[in-house]
Amino acid sequence: MRNLCWLAATALVILAAAAPAPAHITPPVVLASDRDAVAGLLSGARRFFVREVRLTPAERQVIRQQTGWSADEDFYRFYVGRDEQGRVVAATVFLTEFTIHGPVRVAVALGPDGKVKGATVVELTEETYPWVKPLLDREFTREYVGRDARGTFTVSVGGGDSMAQFYGQIIASLIQRAAMLYEVGVIKRGDAA
């Protein structure tokens, strides 16, 4: 019986140690594939291109100063949609923010003038999805259409739900980062046409 008590005590310690595990990130919720997001955001385009951009240290510095974000990927990929005459309709880039509750991934479409044409949340987690869903239901990303990187990217949930506010702000920030990335990495280089 002594052995059994010892085993039970050990099991209890292990279970107690496991208790914090559920407090961590939950499984991903993928709302759209990359292809669906690109097709939706570049509607009207007849031809599609991939433009990959590697930022210079100076460009990274500009982005950090403007948005507080460190653009530290090796390169960034824009999916560019053009019309039959080869004119740019829009470009889409995917950006991710890693929060304590898991990643938030957003696809953002930008016009050749650098203004936001649309944005789609493509990935959340099981935990964050219910917080963001009310915002998605009212298509809150439409509020940012027409704004460039220097515009105001704040979110108002109108009810004081702090987690919705928090994640809405993260999504809004990702949209602003995308606009800044396009401005610095494409437009200012003269590559937007």
Next chain:
Amino acid sequence: MNGFHLSTLPLSGKVFCTLFLLGIGCGALAAFVQASTAVGLSPAAVEASLAPQMPMTHMGHGQMSGEKEITLGEISSSAKVWMRTPLLIQTSHTHLFGQTLIAGLLGLIFLLASVREGLKVLIVALPFVGTLMDIGGMWLTRFAWPSLSVLVIAGGSLFALGYVLIAVISLYELWFRKETMA
């Protein structure tokens, strides 16, 4: 284990072990489905999810930009998770704790099984080795060699094999084996 065996546990102990093994089995099945839908179960799918993003253009090292025409068909149509380093860190720490704790509890139950010591050592080690191979394989896929994604599949399979052996042998001994008292 010191004369104490699964087959001689009191009913409460047998029910506890049985329900724990069944619960972990259900969890493992759910994890299997989750892995197959979010990432995929082939080494290629794991590699696509974990390996560093490679340029689609012919942008070489040191080049600042590149562009090429594509078709929409070249963009991934499957809604899969792409794990980058921060997510890999999060996944590693939760899974290393979680799976090791599960392996520990499975091992505690299996220590009471009446099998040869050599076999017991082998089986009790499987979930631990599988966990380390699984998570270690993720890091190696990302930072060493993408083809090492096969380790992730192998590690998951080892964990599953360990669980199945522990569960089958333990359940047999709990409910069907008649212990012969020396």
